[in-house]
Amino acid sequence: MQKFDPWSSKQLDSEALFKEFGVSQLKDSWKKLLNHYLLERNIVVGQRDFEKIANCIKKGQPFINITGLAPSGNMHLGHKAVIDLFLVFKNLGARNYFCIADIEAYASRENIETMDQARKIAANNIAHLLALGLDEEDIYLQSCYEPRYYELAFEISKKITKRAFEATYGHVDLGKMGSALLQYADILHPQLEDFEGKMPSITPIGIDQDPHARIARDVAKRLPYNMEVPSFIHIMHQSGLLQGTKMSSSMPDSAIFLNDSPEVVKAKISNAFTGGRETAEMQRKLGGKPEICKVCEILKFHYPNTQELQEIVFSCKKGARLCGETKKLTIEFLNGFLKEHQKKVKEKEPIATKIVFGKRKKQKQ
Amino acid sequence: MQKFDPWSSKQLDSEALFKEFGVSQLKDSWKKLLNHYLLERNIVVGQRDFEKIANCIKKGQPFINITGLAPSGNMHLGHKAVIDLFLVFKNLGARNYFCIADIEAYASRENIETMDQARKIAANNIAHLLALGLDEEDIYLQSCYEPRYYELAFEISKKITKRAFEATYGHVDLGKMGSALLQYADILHPQLEDFEGKMPSITPIGIDQDPHARIARDVAKRLPYNMEVPSFIHIMHQSGLLQGTKMSSSMPDSAIFLNDSPEVVKAKISNAFTGGRETAEMQRKLGGKPEICKVCEILKFHYPNTQELQEIVFSCKKGARLCGETKKLTIEFLNGFLKEHQKKVKEKEPIATKIVFGKRKKQKQ
Numbered sequence: 001m002q003k004f005d006p007w008s009s010k011q012l013d014s015e016a017l018f019k020e021f022g023v024s025q026l027k028d029s030w031k032k033l034l035n036h037y038l039l040e041r042n043i044v045v046g047q048r049d050f051e052k053i054a055n056c057i058k059k060g061q062p063f064i065n066i067t068g069l070a071p072s073g074n075m076h077l078g079h080k081a082v083i084d085l086f087l088v089f090k091n092l093g094a095r096n097y098f099c100i101a102d103i104e105a106y107a108s109r110e111n112i113e114t115m116d117q118a119r120k121i122a123a124n125n126i127a128h129l130l131a132l133g134l135d136e137e138d139i140y141l142q143s144c145y146e147p148r149y150y151e152l153a154f155e156i157s158k159k160i161t162k163r164a165f166e167a168t169y170g171h172v173d174l175g176k177m178g179s180a181l182l183q184y185a186d187i188l189h190p191q192l193e194d195f196e197g198k199m200p201s202i203t204p205i206g207i208d209q210d211p212h213a214r215i216a217r218d219v220a221k222r223l224p225y226n227m228e229v230p231s232f233i234h235i236m237h238q239s240g241l242l243q244g245t246k247m248s249s250s251m252p253d254s255a256i257f258l259n260d261s262p263e264v265v266k267a268k269i270s271n272a273f274t275g276g277r278e279t280a281e282m283q284r285k286l287g288g289k290p291e292i293c294k295v296c297e298i299l300k301f302h303y304p305n306t307q308e309l310q311e312i313v314f315s316c317k318k319g320a321r322l323c324g325e326t327k328k329l330t331i332e333f334l335n336g337f338l339k340e341h342q343k344k345v346k347e348k349e350p351i352a353t354k355i356v357f358g359k360r361k362k363q364k365q
Numbered sequence: 366m367q368k369f370d371p372w373s374s375k376q377l378d379s380e381a382l383f384k385e386f387g388v389s390q391l392k393d394s395w396k397k398l399l400n401h402y403l404l405e406r407n408i409v410v411g412q413r414d415f416e417k418i419a420n421c422i423k424k425g426q427p428f429i430n431i432t433g434l435a436p437s438g439n440m441h442l443g444h445k446a447v448i449d450l451f452l453v454f455k456n457l458g459a460r461n462y463f464c465i466a467d468i469e470a471y472a473s474r475e476n477i478e479t480m481d482q483a484r485k486i487a488a489n490n491i492a493h494l495l496a497l498g499l500d501e502e503d504i505y506l507q508s509c510y511e512p513r514y515y516e517l518a519f520e521i522s523k524k525i526t527k528r529a530f531e532a533t534y535g536h537v538d539l540g541k542m543g544s545a546l547l548q549y550a551d552i553l554h555p556q557l558e559d560f561e562g563k564m565p566s567i568t569p570i571g572i573d574q575d576p577h578a579r580i581a582r583d584v585a586k587r588l589p590y591n592m593e594v595p596s597f598i599h600i601m602h603q604s605g606l607l608q609g610t611k612m613s614s615s616m617p618d619s620a621i622f623l624n625d626s627p628e629v630v631k632a633k634i635s636n637a638f639t640g641g642r643e644t645a646e647m648q649r650k651l652g653g654k655p656e657i658c659k660v661c662e663i664l665k666f667h668y669p670n671t672q673e674l675q676e677i678v679f680s681c682k683k684g685a686r687l688c689g690e691t692k693k694l695t696i697e698f699l700n701g702f703l704k705e706h707q708k709k710v711k712e713k714e715p716i717a718t719k720i721v722f723g724k725r726k727k728q729k730q
């Protein structure tokens with residue numbers, strides 16, 4: 001059986017998730033229900049138990065919306081799809097829990113050397129999340145939360161055998177085990193009596209995070225609480241701008257960061273791998289290959305107007321539109337979006353700082 | 366290299382701890398400084414870095430006193446020595462942290478099936494602790510504490526390799542790993558800035574808990590905080606009343622529980638293994654063997670008057686005193702102590718219930 005390492009930044013074969021592990025496709029009716037281009041464009045590719053959530057949405061019944069982000073560096077466009085999908089459920093009336101996994105970032109990543117460093121990154125990331133449309137009350141910080149949440153993480157440790165853990169992840173160290181326990185607690189804690197109580201819950205995740213989903217679903221059945229087995233919805237990972245990469249902070253030239261300047265965006269998009277032919281003449285004759293083009297992928301993941309996007313892709317395919325033109329449009333689109341976004345980030349910084357550094361009280365003196 | 370399993374209730378060879386692992390003897394001057402029969406009678410047998418604490422006591426400088434108890438059932442006399450030693454340091458002016466390890470009890474013990482069960486036992490145990498002389502402010506509950514504490518437990522997970530963990534404990538499951546992380550956090554958290562800050566700390570432990578001490582000391586050096594490497598002081602485990610047993614809840618006939626009735630105490634002591642000879646006549650001639658007698662061990666661990674105790678042991682050894690007489694004295698001593706104790710427990714129950722069930726607030730509604 002193939003093992004996925006959800007901590008790796010390598011690409012993975014998502015076919016196996018469908019064949020071997022039981023992630024299912026989404027029904028067309030659900031895509032319509034969610035009514036967002038992420039579904040229309042097949043960026044959201046899979047689900048576990050989504051029927052429950054679809055029923056809640058149709059009937060106007062409450063459901064939990066829980067996902068998160070490990071603050072390990074500057075945010076980039078690769079983070080945005082999960083956030084956009086979280087916002088889809090938020091706008092459909094969910095009970096929202098967006099986790100800033102600062103403990104996980106510290107415990108599982110080499111480059112984060114202190115919790116203080118993780119928290120500073122957290123404050124930066126939260127300002128971006130607020131700018132993208134989250135509200136303060138949607139967000140919680142792993143390092144500054146309720147005892148009941150931590151208690152659950154340790155309760156869960158009793159419900160997973162080391163054998164099952166290693167069969168899912170391969171051999172992992174204590175830091176990653178600790179991080180995984182927190183992830184399961186993130187997904188399951190909103191269903192505790194102290195929070196929402198038993199309720200269907202949806203977690204938007206990158207498809208490579210599915211191993212966590214499987215264990216969380218198993219644990220939900222083993223805990224001595226009355227819980228719905230949590231539902232999941234899976235998003236494809238966005239590629240990096242250079243060939244064969246995933247968009248990741250570890251390859252900065254391959255990612256568009258949400259704090260990139262217009263010049264940097266221009267340079268990165270100009271250098272991006274496209275589906276263009278060797279010469280303009282050949283491209284006019286044979287057409288481009290938008291299906292392998294990283295610039296088109298940026299548009300696919302983020303360009304809101306689907307009709308315009310279809311026209312761009314169509315004219316690329318038939319050779320009417322060259323890469324330079326698409327790059328120019330993408331640079332303009334991104335820089336327009338980022339200018340607005342960065343302005344909002346500035347406004348949200350004080351709230352973000354308060355969320356991270358304002359809550360902690362000194363204990364004994 | 367020998368491995369000790371601190372979760373086992375088997376007896377262990379404490380010699381190896383001194384020879385192989387570097388636990389040291391206590392200096393006579395320190396025994397005088399602490400001025401308690403636990404030291405005088407060699408029930409406290411070892412230490413790591415006690416010099417630091419001796420210096421604090423001599424100079425009137427602050428130090429941390431941190432130990433705890435996993436609430437897994439009714440408390441018995443086998444728990445009392447660690448508590449008595451905690452009280453020695455409390456009375457010497459320490460900053461006190463007595464952990465009620467309810468999460469650990471749940472996560473690592475088969476017989477505790479829910480956290481609610483662990484917390485009910487915790488409330489019972491706390492009433493006993495208060496009756497034994499602890500104050501409410503000395504006690505904290507693992508499941509209901511400060512986020513900074515839990516955060517530290519997960520921070521620690523980054524600082525221990527799985528290899529080191531397994532080399533110390535042998536192969537262990539996730540529940541025990543989670544419990545161990547909390548134990549290290551218990552020992553180290555009082556030195557965080559949010560609590561006392563960097564300060565020498567002493568942890569009284571059963572000698573079989575030394576593996577936790579070794580890892581906690583190692584972790585203290587690896588964490589990105591300015592911490593004193595914690596000191597430890599080791600207590601022998603009390604035997605059970607029957608031959609070859611340790612006093613443990615898992616062998617109820619071998620333990621005197623703090624809630625035992627006078628009749629039960631009488632029956633258990635009457636059945637206890639002694640160092641008596643086959644006949645009264647032989648015993649008068651050859652003398653008893655108090656060094657293997659479980660009744661004498663009860664007195665050694667708990668009888669406060671050392672001079673009287675010496676006389677009892679001396680007259681037993683020379684055959685002047687038979688087992689029946691010592692049993693009678695022990696039954697009377699224990700029943701006198703337990704009557705007073707149980708009365709105090711009744712008085713303390715409301716505070717204990719408040720500590721466990723009064724703090725938790727409902728979160729979102």
